[in-house]
Amino acid sequence: MPGLSEDELQRYSRQIRLAGVGEAGQGRIRAARVLVAGVGGLGSPVALYLAAAGVGTIGLVDPDVVELSNLQRQIAHTACDIGRLKVDSAEGRILALNPEVQVEKWAMALDADNAGDLVGRYDVVVDALDSIGARFVLNDACVAAGKPFVHGAVLGWTGEAMTYVPGRGPCYRCVFGVAEAAAGRDRRVGGRVEDDGGAGLEELRPFDPSRVGVLATVPAVIGSIEATEVLKL
Structure with a gap:
């Protein structure tokens, strides 16, 4: 692994000073490949803080375009981005913050057909999704591939956050699967309700998040926790 450049030593100096990070740790962060599934309220702070911290490659998967109602909480996007794909908008913000980051974009919905391939390309997977069905699909792909899975909702x-590390504790389905299926509802947090992505949860009924809403700062708090969990890995 090549050493850090002078620019990198200066950019990440406050982080490098931390016990447990150092130059070696910063080098591992630079070498990391992280998939952020969902580039909305949670995915925005996750992606931006991982970029700021120096994660070398960030994958973004989201099929949606930016809407006016997103801007109250989705800080990777601006009013100028309305109508643009979220992955394109977020890429611009990431590169403006840290042009050394490699951004890989997947403008598609996550489902049982593509989750395994996507997960296999990355070292760590972040759940910033708003569909319980897609979340189970992503969890199952991570379990099958032996990849860490950082969940937030x-x-x-x-809000809530948890981290699954293979061989060191229960996965998301282990913790929430029975309760969610028994509840018979989809805890989707934003955007349009999709199908269950082949997760075998056909009994789940659509839930309209606009009837409950979310405080603007709550996704920032949980997303920051998720980004921290990634860096701890």
């Missing part, structure tokens, strides 16, 4: 004034 928000609704109203609250």
